[in-house]
Amino acid sequence: MKIHNYSAGPSILPQEVFKKSAEAILDFNNSGLSILEISHRSKDFVAVMDEARALAIELLGLEGKGYQALFLAGGASLEFIMAPYNLMKVGGKAAYLDSGTWASAAIKEAQFFGETVIVASSKESNYNHIPKGYTVPSDADYFHCTSNNTIFGTQMKEFPSLDIPVVCDMSSDIFSRVLDFSKFDIIYAGAQKNMGPAGTTLVVIKEEILGKNGRAIPSMLDYTKHIKAESMYNTPPVFPVYAALLTLKWIKDKGGVAAVEKLNIAKATLLYSEIDRNPLFKGASVVEDRSTMNATFLLNDEEHAPIFDALWKEAGISGLPGHRSVGGYRASMYNAMNIESVQVLVDVMKALEGKI
Structure with missing residues (x-):
């Protein structure tokens, strides 16, 4: 896997x-x-x-x-x-x-x-x-x-x-x-x-x-x-x-930093769009200051955490829990992460919505 x-x-x-x-x-x-x-x-x-x-x-x-x-x-x-x-x-x-x-x-x-x-x-x-x-x-x-x-x-x-x-x-x-x-x-x-x-x-x-x-x-x-x-x-x-x-x-x-930036924007846009669309999640930072590197987000209802955690682990996702200072989840999308991996996380978030 x-x-x-x-x-x-x-x-x-x-x-x-x-x-x-x-x-x-x-x-x-x-x-x-x-x-x-x-x-x-x-x-x-x-x-x-x-x-x-x-x-x-x-x-x-x-x-x-x-x-x-x-x-x-x-x-x-x-x-x-x-x-x-x-x-x-x-x-x-x-x-x-x-x-x-x-x-x-x-x-x-x-x-x-x-x-x-x-x-x-x-x-x-x-x-x-x-x-x-x-x-x-x-x-x-x-x-x-x-x-x-x-x-x-x-x-x-x-x-x-x-x-x-x-x-x-x-x-x-x-x-x-x-x-x-x-x-x-x-x-x-x-x-x-x-x-x-x-x-x-x-x-x-x-x-x-x-x-x-x-x-x-x-x-x-x-x-x-x-x-x-x-x-x-x-x-x-x-x-x-x-x-x-x-x-x-x-x-x-x-293609240098400019080319990498385009990929990073695409990844961040994909994930933040799902955070904002999905009624089960909310962003942890204010919208205008959101990081393209580290997306922090929370479940609106912590009772859903066991189901969500099982889903992302089953999908092969690693390192998603947020820092204890914020809680929730943190998706770090550094340069080397490809957009296909971000899509996997988005699909898992959608799958949770379908189960609730």
């Missing part, structure tokens, strides 16, 4: 990435060595790292615009620390938009470094929408936002144009839609949603914003040192970077 993987992460990846990764585990580049055992300083892996960094910049449309791409360890959670360490001045302040669990976690880390202004929050409504109409202090050292809120199923559709650096956590929607990425000065994203297996984090930085905060920064947390070392300051996560490169190549072969 085909399994339809709706896990929020680590998540579905393209089948060809699994296949090529498996081949590399046995024999990488006909070297007789596994990708798991090669030196990160070897010619073959340096080529992987260089290509992955360059392809990330290309797919984001940032070539020739002064950006550097890094593949680091520590996940987005470490970037919650690295961003303020590198950007917040001594005695300075930063501005944050509180739109979900991970945005809140980033705020807590920034507070160790200085004044942290929360420009707006949707916490009072359990983060079911993206705050709007807020003002970002012009004297802040930077503004931080989270583009997509995996747990709550919300996504920023617009971003402010500011005269201060803009930092964005794009962990769960990187490479899923076309944006003017030059509006951002730092973009970071854990790989385990749209880009590869867990274990590496993509960080894209406009280099000119660094070195201006007056802080002494520990070497492993200093973006400038990682840039100078071309993402090889210490031993990088070799296999996750290789799998990320394969995934980036897959995106390019699909």
